Amino acid sequence: MFKHFINWTPLLMIDFRQGMYIILNNFFYYKVTINYPFEKSKISCRFRGEHILRRYFTGEERCISCKLCECICPAQAIDILSNSRIDYIRKAKLYNLDNTRCIYCGFCEESCPVEAVMHSFNFEFSKLTREELFYDKLKLLSNGDYWEIEILRVITNRLINYKW
Numbered sequence: 001m002f003k004h005f006i007n008w009t010p011l012l013m014i015d016f017r018q019g020m021y022i023i024l025n026n027f028f029y030y031k032v033t034i035n036y037p038f039e040k041s042k043i044s045c046r047f048r049g050e051h052i053l054r055r056y057f058t059g060e061e062r063c064i065s066c067k068l069c070e071c072i073c074p075a076q077a078i079d080i081l082s083n084s085r086i087d088y089i090r091k092a093k094l095y096n097l098d099n100t101r102c103i104y105c106g107f108c109e110e111s112c113p114v115e116a117v118m119h120s121f122n123f124e125f126s127k128l129t130r131e132e133l134f135y136d137k138l139k140l141l142s143n144g145d146y147w148e149i150e151i152l153r154v155i156t157n158r159l160i161n162y163k164w
């Protein structure tokens, strides 16, 4: 008769036993957690992180201000103003990118005929204010200078592994 009034779960420590079973079962397995930010997980070569603008080896800006990236951007995050140089090669006078709008679709990178605008592998660029996420040309170029070697390594790997 009393069996209907007794709750056996805490008395038999069933929850505790189940917890211990899971702990012991996973104790010797490979760790899936990492000690971020001291350890970082592997990033795919297709990862789309912070934007960069690249230069040629001579230091000249790659961007020819064709505005393809601006046209294709679904979030209208890119704003370009063209400039004509004396030798009639168009360059961007202004190149603004609004990271608060960007959805990291990668269309700008794919549309660029000279591989000027690209995504770096940097995902650690959170800021305290919205204004800091509005990038101008200088900021994008300095990002490009910083990430150039890593980007070149990935492009070379892609070419090597491409099945012609």
Ligand code: SF4
Binding pocket: 069, 072, 073, 074, 075, 076, 077, 078, 101, 102, 103, 104, 105, 106, 107, 108, 109
């Ligand atoms: S990644 Fe997509 S949304 Fe972001 S700037 Fe490029 S085209 Fe626009």
Ligand code: SF4
Binding pocket: 062, 063, 064, 065, 066, 067, 068, 069, 070, 080, 111, 112, 113, 114, 115, 116, 117
């Ligand atoms: S970044 Fe590339 S696609 Fe965009 S304007 Fe410059 S050259 Fe054209």
